[in-house]
Amino acid sequence: MDMSERCSIIGFGRFGRLLAKILREEFPVLVYDVRPDTRIARQLGVRCVGFEEACHARNVFLCTPISALESVLKRARPHLRPGTLVMDTCSVKIYPAEVMQRELPETVEALATHPLFGPDSAKNGLRGLRIVFCPLRIDNARLLFWRDFWQRRGVIVLEKTPDEHDRLAAYSQGITHFVGRVLGELHLRPGDISTRGFEDILGVIEQTNHDTWQLFHDLQHYNPYTAQMRDDLVRAFNRIMAKLYPKEGTEESR
Amino acid sequence: MDMSERCSIIGFGRFGRLLAKILREEFPVLVYDVRPDTRIARQLGVRCVGFEEACHARNVFLCTPISALESVLKRARPHLRPGTLVMDTCSVKIYPAEVMQRELPETVEALATHPLFGPDSAKNGLRGLRIVFCPLRIDNARLLFWRDFWQRRGVIVLEKTPDEHDRLAAYSQGITHFVGRVLGELHLRPGDISTRGFEDILGVIEQTNHDTWQLFHDLQHYNPYTAQMRDDLVRAFNRIMAKLYPKEGTEESR
Numbered sequence: 189m190d191m192s193e194r195c196s197i198i199g200f201g202r203f204g205r206l207l208a209k210i211l212r213e214e215f216p217v218l219v220y221d222v223r224p225d226t227r228i229a230r231q232l233g234v235r236c237v238g239f240e241e242a243c244h245a246r247n248v249f250l251c252t253p254i255s256a257l258e259s260v261l262k263r264a265r266p267h268l269r270p271g272t273l274v275m276d277t278c279s280v281k282i283y284p285a286e287v288m289q290r291e292l293p294e295t296v297e298a299l300a301t302h303p304l305f306g307p308d309s310a311k312n313g314l315r316g317l318r319i320v321f322c323p324l325r326i327d328n329a330r331l332l333f334w335r336d337f338w339q340r341r342g343v344i345v346l347e348k349t350p351d352e353h354d355r356l357a358a359y360s361q362g363i364t365h366f367v368g369r370v371l372g373e374l375h376l377r378p379g380d381i382s383t384r385g386f387e388d389i390l391g392v393i394e395q396t397n398h399d400t401w402q403l404f405h406d407l408q409h410y411n412p413y414t415a416q417m418r419d420d421l422v423r424a425f426n427r428i429m430a431k432l433y434p435k436e437g438t439e440e441s442r
Numbered sequence: 443m444d445m446s447e448r449c450s451i452i453g454f455g456r457f458g459r460l461l462a463k464i465l466r467e468e469f470p471v472l473v474y475d476v477r478p479d480t481r482i483a484r485q486l487g488v489r490c491v492g493f494e495e496a497c498h499a500r501n502v503f504l505c506t507p508i509s510a511l512e513s514v515l516k517r518a519r520p521h522l523r524p525g526t527l528v529m530d531t532c533s534v535k536i537y538p539a540e541v542m543q544r545e546l547p548e549t550v551e552a553l554a555t556h557p558l559f560g561p562d563s564a565k566n567g568l569r570g571l572r573i574v575f576c577p578l579r580i581d582n583a584r585l586l587f588w589r590d591f592w593q594r595r596g597v598i599v600l601e602k603t604p605d606e607h608d609r610l611a612a613y614s615q616g617i618t619h620f621v622g623r624v625l626g627e628l629h630l631r632p633g634d635i636s637t638r639g640f641e642d643i644l645g646v647i648e649q650t651n652h653d654t655w656q657l658f659h660d661l662q663h664y665n666p667y668t669a670q671m672r673d674d675l676v677r678a679f680n681r682i683m684a685k686l687y688p689k690e691g692t693e694e695s696r
Contacts, residue, residue, distance in 0.1 A: 304635060318634070344634075353635070356633055356635050360635060364637065364642075369682050370675065370678045370679050376613055381572065381574060381600065385619070386614040389618050389646055391638075391639070392642045395637075395638060421624065424625070425676075429672075
């Protein structure tokens with residue numbers, strides 16, 4: 189087996205497992221995790237390895253929480269070989285791009301990516317799903333290879349700058365997760381007087397509360413545009429309340 | 443034509459027009475509005491009449507804004523005939539039930555209703571849509587007739603007390619409209635990095651911002667449980683913010 193063709197996945201959580209299933213169609217796949225689930229690895233036909241061996245693969249995918257990225261990169265740095273391509277899969281892009289450019293040796297290539305899907309949305313296949321690429325330092329042929337890898341599976345590849353990505357994401361994925369978490373606190377239930385709009389509300393709750401709190405936390409902390417988005421939400425709430433109850437302090441009960 | 447079979451609609455707005463189209467399949471329909479659209483009435487094959495004549499029909503449907511209900515009932519009171527059935531169609535039920543019971547002569551019957559649909563959701567037919575009945579004072583045969591009238595069209599008839607209705611509605615229709623109006627302030631747009639959850643967010647916005655501000659205003663003011671619902675939302679927002687940023691005043695930028 190040619191070592192140069194190996195892909196490794198650092199972080200074998202919900203997304204790492206989905207990625208393993210996709211990569212093993214074309215590559216031998218190595219996975220590393222602090223607490224590796226060897227049973228699932230066996231089921232998927234991928235091999236659990238130590239951190240160093242994972243770093244020796246020709247293509248290294250980072251599937252750790254955003255908040256673990258910097259320490260993982262510092263730890264990986266001495267073990268990465270020239271010509272290795274490191275790809276993160278974080279849901280924010282300015283922060284990972286900055287950390288990868290700072291921490292990776294110059295002989296190592298870097299492609300920041302955000303797969304806009306997960307185990308839930310990929311349940312019925314990848315066709316029509318999307319992935320964002322932010323090329324940092326990567327040979328053009330290699331970039332084309334990975335673009336083609338996803339396109340062969342029907343995944344739409346979008347190229348954005350990290351800043352464009354985070355600005356757009358704050359006002360789509362970021363706001364969706366925030367509103368879904370807030371509404372999730374209310375324990376709303378479908379009832380016999382539900383309307384179609386309410387079913388959409390329940391859909392938002394369901395599609396955001398399945399993900400880990402860690403992902404939600406990191407989406408809100410590591411995207412610099414989400415603070416603005418939350419401020420906009422508070423201002424919008426206050427504008428609607430002021431329009432409903434024009435004279436302050438005179439909220440009528442009916 | 444037998445006068446006893448007539449239906450009249452007081453308030454010929456978006457919902458009044460939909461109801462006219464449904465009732466005319468079985469009844470001669472009279473409509474009253476302060477500013478009647480006679481062209482649309484002609485198109486629908488219903489007749490615009492004065493307020494008094496509308497009150498003389500055997501079945502009187504009230505399709506005015508909730509906030510106009512009390513003054514309309516006070517004005518109608520002297521013109522209603524014994525045996526007339528008055529049905530409101532408001533999106534809240536405690537308030538109209540109380541006003542109808544207080545303002546209607548004892549010889550007049552009353553059925554509070556909330557059709558859980560409108561021109562948008564009924565665009566492709568009534569089948570599977572829902573209506574809530576809160577019987578106030580109504581002869582059993584007549585109640586069965588109107589239940590049957592809706593069921594013949596595939597509409598599911600639910601019986602609730604006004605209190606049950608408003609409690610459930612605050613945490614389904616009420617919260618949907620509130621969240622939809624707040625999000626509607628942000629001018630969110632579908633983009634190429636949209637996710638499925640975000641599409642549900644856009645669905646909520648679309649399905650709530652088409653209705654009149656008057657309906658939204660009345661839903662929030664005349665349902666005594668919506669103040670609680672809005673307080674719950676604010677508390678949920680604060681709980682999520684406290685969980686995201688445990689130490690007060692130390693919001694990190696990433």
